[in-house]
Amino acid sequence: MILRHALRALAQAIPVLYIVSLIVFILVYLTGDPSALLIPEDATEEDRLALVAAWGLDQPFYIQYVTYMGNILSGDFGVSYRYGSAALPVVLERIPATLILTAGAMAVAIAIAVPTGILAALRHNSTSDFVVSGAAVLGKAMPNFWVGIMLILVFGVWLRVLPVSGSGSFAHLILPAVTLGTGFAADMTKLIRSGMLEVLGRDYVRTALAKGIPDHVIVLRHVFRNALIPALTMTSLHTIALLGGALVTETVFSWPGLGQLIVNAIYTKDMAVIQIAVFVITLLTLAINFTTDLLYRVLDPRIRI
Known part of the structure; x- marks a missing residue:
């Protein structure tokens, strides 16, 4: 097959x-x-x-x-x-720089979206749900270039703990990966939340609860796994977009990726x-x-x- x-x-x-x-x-x-x-x-x-x-x-x-x-x-x-x-x-x-930035951004997005999406779904209509949903809307509304500039200002200028341009080490990856990952995390959080809310109402979930299966097993094995398909689709689309479309972030952080190369090639x-x-x-x-x-x-x- x-x-x-x-x-x-x-x-x-x-x-x-x-x-x-x-x-x-x-x-x-x-x-x-x-x-x-x-x-x-x-x-x-x-x-x-x-x-x-x-x-x-x-x-x-x-x-x-x-x-x-x-x-x-x-x-x-x-x-x-x-x-x-x-x-x-x-x-x-x-290509290696682009793949590293893409992997870093998706790792940040998954690390943020998975726990917050699960939390918002399990505590539907609670304060936690409203906070997570509001943070997702805010994360989606903030432009990448503004997030990048703010991160440079805080961690590069004020605190001076992270490099703000170039590549070559893990420290150089942190700021551009967080810049790109936060925007994608907002979309993924909403998808995981909505997907889990839909699955939580299914008959097999109620049956599992009636059988006395532990809650964490139901959430991770049955609910979260079946709610992952829309999030997986979104992840693949964002990964594709990052391969050649992270130009603004690459420019802000002088990251030597494909996006910056393509634009320079277009100019010349x-x-x-x-x-x-x-x-x-x-x-x-x-x-x-x-x-x-x-x-x-x-x-x-x-x-x-």
Whole structure:
């Protein structure tokens, strides 16, 4: 069953990757000739034309695209205009930083959302429930850049206990991970709370209570596990969004991730970097979706892959 699903996912991934590559190539092509950004201001027109010819930018669109796809199929993802080297290593060296930040943010979100969501559901309409719900709304309303700036002000400027920029150690990860994780924790808390409230009213929960099964066993094994599916969906969506969309946080904390690389490549019209970065993010997205499908079956065997 899993192998068949993996083969089906692989078959679906091929046209998706092709369509994504085509759309990105068209959008980058429509931005115009990047030669003005690649040559010095004192360069002559002959120099510019030579550069354009060297990069193949003087060819028609369809020839450029056929050349680009042929190079990809042969394992050549192009050369970065900005860095003057192969684009693939430029993108690959940013992936670990992006994955570390994504994992850190999701760890923060889960650490906050799971206990608070369970608490709010078990104490429905109590003071604890209102406090948790209010905190979730507040966490969702606060922009990431503002949260990041406040964390820098408190922990970097006033207390001076954490670094506020760069990467390289666990301490560098704390502030950007908390900045991203708090916003996601708000959504996840509300989903866990609502999911558990729905499951708590099911007949099998009342039956388990009547049998005298301990409360913590009922909550963790029956209620929380069945309420996790919507939260798992939200987690996968947030993880995908973080892979290339954590630009603001990466900029605030100077975190060397894919999001910052893509935006810099857009400013300089670095076509090869943009295309391979989006290509890699698409691959990671497909992998996350596949893993999420498998986790659905682990949480609830009744779900057919």
